[in-house]
Amino acid sequence: MNKAELIEAMANESGLSKVDAKKALDAFIKSTSNALAVGDRVALVGFGSFSVSMRESRKGRNPQTGAEITIASKKVIKFKAGNELADGVK
Numbered sequence: 001m002n003k004a005e006l007i008e009a010m011a012n013e014s015g016l017s018k019v020d021a022k023k024a025l026d027a028f029i030k031s032t033s034n035a036l037a038v039g040d041r042v043a044l045v046g047f048g049s050f051s052v053s054m055r056e057s058r059k060g061r062n063p064q065t066g067a068e069i070t071i072a073s074k075k076v077i078k079f080k081a082g083n084e085l086a087d088g089v090k
Contacts, residue, residue, distance in 0.1 A: 036077060046084035053078055 001009070003025070011021040032042050036052050043049040057073040081089075 044082070046082050048079055048081040048085055051078050051080075052076070 007018055007021045007025055010016070010025060011018045014021065016024070032050060035042050036050060039052055041049060041051045052075050055074055055076050058071050060069050060071045061067065062069055
């Protein structure tokens with residue numbers, strides 16, 4: 001499912017227009033991104049939670065030359081599915 005299909009599904013499920021569903025989805029994405037950018041955790045009961053963690057620097061290899069390189073540390077976003085979502089997928 002891509003963004004356009006998600007907007008259409010949200011509009012059909014909620015009775016909103018596609019324009020309003022797009023505004024709601026865009027607002028959710030922006031709010032979630034802003035919260036994660038400052039290190040907050042976003043938890044949606046029954047759906048799951050988004051969080052930011054730090055991936056430490058590590059050694060790697062350049063696949064073309066085989067030379068050892070250092071991969072820099074960085075922040076990564078993690079998603080943990082909630083029980084209702086996990087059970088619905090089974």
